[in-house]
Amino acid sequence: MSTSTDAESTSGEASRSGPVTSGRPAPTKGGKGGRKNALSDGQASFAAVLLSPTMVVILAVVGVPILLSIRESFFRKNDGVDPTTGLVQQGEQFVGLGNYSAIFSNNATVSAMWGPMDRFWNAFWNTSTITLVCIVLETVLGVAMALIMSKAFRGRGIVRAGILVPWAIPTIVSALMWKLIFDEAGIANKILGQQILWLADNTSSFWAIIIADVWKTAPFIGLLTLAGLQTIPDEVYEAARVDGANAWQQFTRITLPMIKPSLVVAVLFRTLDTMRMFDLPYGMIGPGKYFVETLSVFAYDEANQTRFGPAAAYSIVLFIYIMLIAFLFVKFLGADVVGDEEVRAARDAKKRRRKQLKATTSGESAT
Amino acid sequence: MSTDVTSLDSGQGGTSAAEVQQLQRGGTSGKQVLGRIAAYVGMALIVLYCILPFYWMVVSSLRLPTMGRSTQLVPSPVSVENYQAVFAPGNNFGRALLNSVIVSLVTTLLTLFLGILGAYALARLRFALKGIVLAIVIGCSMFPQITLLIPLLKMFTGTYEWLPINWMNTYQALIFPSLSFALPLCVWNLTAFFRQLPVELEYAAMVDGCGPMQAFFRIILPLAAPGVFTTAIITFIAVWNEFMIALTFGQDKSMNTAPVAISKFTGATGFDTPYGTIMAAGVIVTVPLIIAVLIFQRRIVAGLTAGGVK
Numbered sequence: 233m234s235t236s237t238d239a240e241s242t243s244g245e246a247s248r249s250g251p252v253t254s255g256r257p258a259p260t261k262g263g264k265g266g267r268k269n270a271l272s273d274g275q276a277s278f279a280a281v282l283l284s285p286t287m288v289v290i291l292a293v294v295g296v297p298i299l300l301s302i303r304e305s306f307f308r309k310n311d312g313v314d315p316t317t318g319l320v321q322q323g324e325q326f327v328g329l330g331n332y333s334a335i336f337s338n339n340a341t342v343s344a345m346w347g348p349m350d351r352f353w354n355a356f357w358n359t360s361t362i363t364l365v366c367i368v369l370e371t372v373l374g375v376a377m378a379l380i381m382s383k384a385f386r387g388r389g390i391v392r393a394g395i396l397v398p399w400a401i402p403t404i405v406s407a408l409m410w411k412l413i414f415d416e417a418g419i420a421n422k423i424l425g426q427q428i429l430w431l432a433d434n435t436s437s438f439w440a441i442i443i444a445d446v447w448k449t450a451p452f453i454g455l456l457t458l459a460g461l462q463t464i465p466d467e468v469y470e471a472a473r474v475d476g477a478n479a480w481q482q483f484t485r486i487t488l489p490m491i492k493p494s495l496v497v498a499v500l501f502r503t504l505d506t507m508r509m510f511d512l513p514y515g516m517i518g519p520g521k522y523f524v525e526t527l528s529v530f531a532y533d534e535a536n537q538t539r540f541g542p543a544a545a546y547s548i549v550l551f552i553y554i555m556l557i558a559f560l561f562v563k564f565l566g567a568d569v570v571g572d573e574e575v576r577a578a579r580d581a582k583k584r585r586r587k588q589l590k591a592t593t594s595g596e597s598a599t
Numbered sequence: 600m601s602t603d604v605t606s607l608d609s610g611q612g613g614t615s616a617a618e619v620q621q622l623q624r625g626g627t628s629g630k631q632v633l634g635r636i637a638a639y640v641g642m643a644l645i646v647l648y649c650i651l652p653f654y655w656m657v658v659s660s661l662r663l664p665t666m667g668r669s670t671q672l673v674p675s676p677v678s679v680e681n682y683q684a685v686f687a688p689g690n691n692f693g694r695a696l697l698n699s700v701i702v703s704l705v706t707t708l709l710t711l712f713l714g715i716l717g718a719y720a721l722a723r724l725r726f727a728l729k730g731i732v733l734a735i736v737i738g739c740s741m742f743p744q745i746t747l748l749i750p751l752l753k754m755f756t757g758t759y760e761w762l763p764i765n766w767m768n769t770y771q772a773l774i775f776p777s778l779s780f781a782l783p784l785c786v787w788n789l790t791a792f793f794r795q796l797p798v799e800l801e802y803a804a805m806v807d808g809c810g811p812m813q814a815f816f817r818i819i820l821p822l823a824a825p826g827v828f829t830t831a832i833i834t835f836i837a838v839w840n841e842f843m844i845a846l847t848f849g850q851d852k853s854m855n856t857a858p859v860a861i862s863k864f865t866g867a868t869g870f871d872t873p874y875g876t877i878m879a880a881g882v883i884v885t886v887p888l889i890i891a892v893l894i895f896q897r898r899i900v901a902g903l904t905a906g907g908v909k
Contacts, residue, residue: 268897286717
């Protein structure tokens with residue numbers, strides 16, 4: 233899965249960066265063919281020297297653990313008594329895909345929001361639903377916030393400072409903060425005038441998690457969207473107004489399409505981040521609460537019970553799930569993840585080239 | 600850097616303001632005023648939305664320890680007893696803060712050192728595998744940490760014969776796994792910053808006889824200092840806020856980081872959650888970050904939007 237995503241983005245990026253790099257002017261070595269990058273003398277080896285420490289560390293702290301995790305997922309701790317010797321078994325045994333196939337064995341072990349089902353699937357559907365609901369709410373709220381901020385001429389600094397507060401609070405601290413707010417005798421119940429048991433293992437706790445997550449991350453989406461909004465020139469709106477477009481038409485025909493690239497990337501990152509959510513349910517409701525148990529919490533709990541094999545298998549499934557969603561975002565929503573900066577660089581390079589061409593030879597500015 | 604952003608911001612605000620005034624002459628001014636009022640009301644709502652829960656945390660921390668669940672909007676009487684309780688010997692919170700500072704600082708410095716070199720190569724140099732390297736970096740920052748945690752737990756407890764180490768409850772066990780998300784974050788942000796510097800600077804340096812390496816150390820690095828600083832803050836906050844790794848590898852009370860220590864606070868009786876103390880500790884952990892964020896907000900926003908991650 234990961235390789236296909238890589239290949240996708242790599243080929244995309246290569247084709248995109250192609251014209252940029254070849255099109256760069258070479259002021260210092262203009263004579264040598266003119267197409268060579270001025271910085272290209274020994275670039276590959278210099279790049280290798282600069283990048284190798286980073287890549288070695290990434291290989292050590294990410295690459296090796298992933299491979300070991302895959303290996304782990306094929307093993308299971310021995311339990312029970314060996315039938316031939318009558319001794320309690322020690323160590324681990326190779327079970328092949330046993331940990332994965334156990335997921336599909338349909339034993340209804342827990343019963344929460346989705347009725348009785350396997351604990352893995354319960355966590356899977358929790359993760360999916362929490363992610364979906366959170367992302368929809370965060371995107372709507374975030375875009376609304378960005379629109380409001382873009383309309384204001386003064387006081388933007390205060391809002392920006394305020395918006396960074398939820399971002400800066402450690403997630404576990406915000407989890408405990410919301411735990412107090414959603415306490416049985418807490419302020420949330422007092423405002424609502426009801427006695428909802430938010431922190432018990434029920435549907436309310438599911439919504440409590442969503443509220444807490446949306447609070448922390450909607451402003452962040454707003455911030456990234458605002459950056460996208462600020463790149464839209466006012467002339468576009470003026471032209472639309474002259475043509476008689478109303479506010480809603482302006483929003484759907486101009487604003488949304490023009491912020492789409494930055495919004496899609498922001499939403500993609502938020503989606504992937506929400507899918508691996510751990511701190512919030514763990515800190516706010518606790519482990520082993522099936523209404524809010526995400527895949528990360530479940531795998532962590534399994535590892536805590538020293539069932540490393542199944543835990544590794546679940547975490548690998550989560551990894552594949554995340555990669556799949558990332559792939560779909562890149563494929564169908566055109567999330568420009570890797571090439572995002574490259575595209576901007578391409579635009580800048582083009583502009584620069586045009587400017588330089590204009591300055592030097594007035595006739596050649598055909599691009 | 601910050602001045603650039605400032606001028607850009609006010610520049611944009613200025614043009615649109617002027618244009619709106621121009622438009623106002625033709626259009627209905629009442630509608631405009633109404634829109635403006637709506638915008639300010641909206642902004643007030645945004646600020647309230649962001650601040651109110653945090654306000655509740657601060658207020659709750661300033662109550663008497665016995666009034667942890669009180670719902671009075673203003674604490675009466677105001678008390679700092681919770682803050683004293685945070686540093687009670689049993690909580691070991693001072694040590695936890697120190698651990699957090701050590702882990703965050705070392706991780707940030709390590710990632711900056713590695714990241715500056717790598718990001719320069721990604722931003723400026725041309726080489727065949729750049730796309731793959733970028734994909735790996737961004738892939739790592741999306742990675743579910745739980746996948747890394749299980750093998751790392753086995754590695755650090757010395758379960759594998761080829762790695763006879765016991766790193767549980769050591770600083771390196773907290774720092775090395777943190778690199779897995781801090782380093783990609785750092786590289787990604789720095790790459791964005793380096794790209795913003797005009798490449799002509801290096802061309803000029805090369806005309807003057809610098810090699811790529813000299814151009815990097817003498818020209819780019821000093822100019823990128825604001826970006827490096829911003830990346831340092833963002834990375835520091837990310838590591839400071841990290842919970843899962845710290846929870847797993849620093850289980851010993853003397854090796855808890857501050858977030859883990861807070862999550863383990865228990866009341867004297869063991870039944871009642873000591874909300875006042877927890878909130879006070881939360882404020883202590885958060886306020887330095889918020890102060891830093893308020894001081895450097897322009898740079899941080901520029902960094903976040905440039906990097907696009909977290």
